[in-house]
Amino acid sequence: MTGTEELSASLSGEVLAQPGFQPFNPAFPVRPAALVAPTDIHDVVTAVSWAAKNGMPVQVMATGHGLNGPVDGGVLITTEQLGGVTVDPDRRTATFGAGVRWGQVIEAAAPHGLAPVNGSSSGVGAVGYTLGGGTGPLSRAYGFSADHVVRARLVDGNGAVHEVDDGGDRELFWALRGGKGNFGVVTELEIELMPVATLYGGAVYFPGAAAHDVLHAFAAWSAALPEEVSTTSVALLRLPPLPELPEPLRGQFVVALRFAYLGGADAGAELLAPMRSVATPLIDAVQEIPYAAVDSIHQDPTDPIPFWDNGTGLRDLPATAVDALLEVAGPGHDIPVPMVEVRLLGGAMARPATIPNAVSGRDTAYALTTVGILAPDTAEVVPGLVDGIVAAAAPWRSRFDLFNLIGRATPERVAGLWDEQDRARLLAVKRRLDPAGLFGGGHAIT
Ligand SMILES: Cc1cc2nc3c(=O)[nH]c(=O)nc-3n(C[C@H](O)[C@H](O)[C@H](O)COP(=O)(O)OP(=O)(O)OC[C@H]3O[C@@H](n4cnc5c(N)ncnc54)[C@H](O)[C@@H]3O)c2cc1C
Secondary structure, X not given: OOHHHHHHHOOOOEEEOOOOOOOOOOOOOEEOOEEEEOOOHHXXXXXXXXXXXXXXXXXXXXXXXXXXXXXEOOEEEEOOOOOOEEEEOOOOEEEEEOOOEHHHHHHHHHHHOOEOOOOOOOOOEHHHHHHOOOOOOOHHHHOOHHHHEEEEEEEOOOOOEEEEEOOOOHHHHHHHOOOHHHOXXXXXXXXXXXXXXXXXXXXXXXXXXXXXXXXXXXXHHHOOOOOOEEEEEEEEEEOOOOOOOXXXXXXXXXEEEXXXXXXOHHHHHHHHHHHHOOOOOOEEOOEEEEHHHHHHOOOOOOOOOOEEEEEEEEOOOOHHHHHHHHHHHOOOOOOOOOEEEEXXXXXXXXXXXXXXXOOOOOOOXXXXXEEEEOOOOOOOOHHHXXXXXXXXXXXXXXXXXXXXXXXXXXXXXXXXXXXXXXXXHHHHHHHHHOOOOOOOHHHOOO
């Protein structure tokens, strides 16, 4: 038997030629030596042990939203068959497998008037997102997604299974919540749910010509908002001419003001009023919505799209920072960069989690995220454009970035997410759980 035949014979799941889904970011080649689709934790142990025996790195993919470089060689574990969500309404928790996307958790929690602290897009994988911290539509009110992890089940680099919670290996529980996939494969996660059934939220779209006024008004207005504004951001959008987009947005350069408020429609409308009057909106779609419609705030793309992203934390958003962004990405720039977003953070995210964790960028006031499309005719220029927009904000960079939002991870950027003390703590856990350095791929802490 060849190596992979031997592996295949030991699994309940399969060794696949390709994942059963297209990775959300298909820009990069995925050519592992073995692509394993486990159906249970024993398969994960088998795959990790086989990789360790053959001296191969292990990468994990749930959806490919975080794929930002090629996968060449090694073992790629796709968690697509590790599904299942259960909600315990009395304890207000959800337990789910590694292949579950946020949409499935939202759907399971909604009938109980509960919601997870998910991200802007319900298509993102709930485990990968949470391990990287996770800042989403509820986060200013409730903190990072990782702050709400109750328990994780993990297979480490020695093939050992850990139940990780506050009562056991506390260093691992600290590191896992924020240190991403550096310590092993998480097969199951239990998280707290929030008592949120509805919110006042959505987006107001302004013409691109109003970008200067909207961004400057946002910078002044957002600095003084209460935490019940659980998210707000402003995004410069260069939208494609797709028939499914409403006519005023189709193929246009527009500015989207995203907003979510947990204190009811009347108070929410009062808070939003100063922004609504900055310019005449093309579309105003902020309204009372069931939590299950939370994707309508950001309206992120749902189909796979080849992209290059980059992002950074900002410690402040003065008028000079707004001008610097408009200078490189505002009206008059015909660039293949469909999104430049500045999201307000702070609120509950700025406070330590009840049980401290390794989430990076807690002191960040705003997150800047930039996404460019790697089409055949733009691929050469897009990385430079996207990285250039982030570089324009360098004078206002916060001390630490958010792990989930750095885009293309390099060893230097990952190492710079924490101070020396926290990085040393993370490395100590990594050396213990992953002595051969199998895990992390481009996100490896070094
Ligand atoms: C459209 C879009 C919207 C987004 N919105 C937000 C947002 O609002 N807030 C935010 O914080 N981030 C956001 N992100 C970033 C996103 O959180 C990260 O890309 C995240 O890593 C995606 O996780 P995934 O599992 O879906 O992706 P994948 O590419 O499948 O996995 C990414 C990485 O997560 C780790 N991982 C995944 N599953 C496991 C596992 N079972 N065990 C161990 N490690 C694992 C691995 O390191 C893997 O390389 C967004 C990204 C996109 C493309």
